[in-house]
Amino acid sequence: MKLNKKIIIGATALALGSLSVVAINTNNSNYVSASAASTKETTVKLRLNHNSYVYDKNGKRLKKYKGKKALIKKSQKLTIKGKIEPIQKAKRYYFYGKLENGNRPAYWLTYKKINNDYYYSIGNKGYIKCVNVKTIDGYSLMSTEATVTIKPRIEKVAHTWNKLGEQTTKTYKSGQKLIIDDTNILPNQNTYSYRVKGTDYWVSAQDLKSYPRPSHMVTSRILRYN
Structure with a gap:
């Protein structure tokens, strides 16, 4: 790099x-593109920043996923089902949506904490580590640490x-x-x-x-x- x-x-x-700390306007539902903020599952597109192994619900690395080696390459794009929700306090992994009226609302794609790591479900009982995700629907993923x-x-x-x-x-x-x-x-x-x-x-x-x-x-x- x-x-x-x-x-x-x-x-x-x-x-x-200009950078400032603000409260999130949760009434602003202008989160864009392929997904709308919702408590229901919706289609979400992920882009990776690193090759990612696939794990099961217990955080154990799988050998096979969908009949192939359980490794998703950095160049691959994933389309999954997930819940995107607005937040008022930063989650461990979160992102900002579309800029509207001087405000960029923050959201999170629900994840699962297994032991000391955080994972996104990618379907078919597979999970990938959140840290390996670069963008969610084109928006940069951020973290609190x-x-x-x-x-x-x-x-x-x-x-x-x-x-x-x-x-x-x-x-x-x-x-x-x-x-x-x-x-x-x-x-x-x-x-x-x-x-x-x-x-x-x-x-x-x-x-x-x-x-x-x-x-x-x-x-x-x-x-x-x-």
Whole structure:
């Protein structure tokens, strides 16, 4: 992945836009395209960001799915049946619908938590991990937290900053895995930084092996872009 180029482009877009925390207007049912927000099952189109194994309802990897190897390639597009519902508080995996009147309502495609992982049902008793899904009906899937791997770009360790953009003494070694739970562009910086869960330590996206999945934006805050 050409991470540095994407960091600069993404950071510039975020810096130029207005970002604010808002409540979701649940009366706005203008969620678009192939699916309408509903408590009933509807047709949903998924696009993957990674090859995905197929699992059963207990989280056990299947050997066969529909008579073939239980592996769905990244290039494949899936059409499934699922429930899409509006949310007022971010779910572990969620997405934003169509922009209407300055508001982009948030939704979630219902998933199942098995042990410590989250799965979407794809029918025929098969499940795939939510983290392997890139888009739902063309809308980018987001998460409230994600796991990343440290890979310092310049030095042997990755330095950290606090929310004020001040460098701290905390560092992380190459290969360390961290759970992150927020995304921001800190003061006096022009690239994304991610907050290490449970701390005020922020690591630069440039010191990560790759962007978090399913999306480079990780946050539990409900956002609106004007």
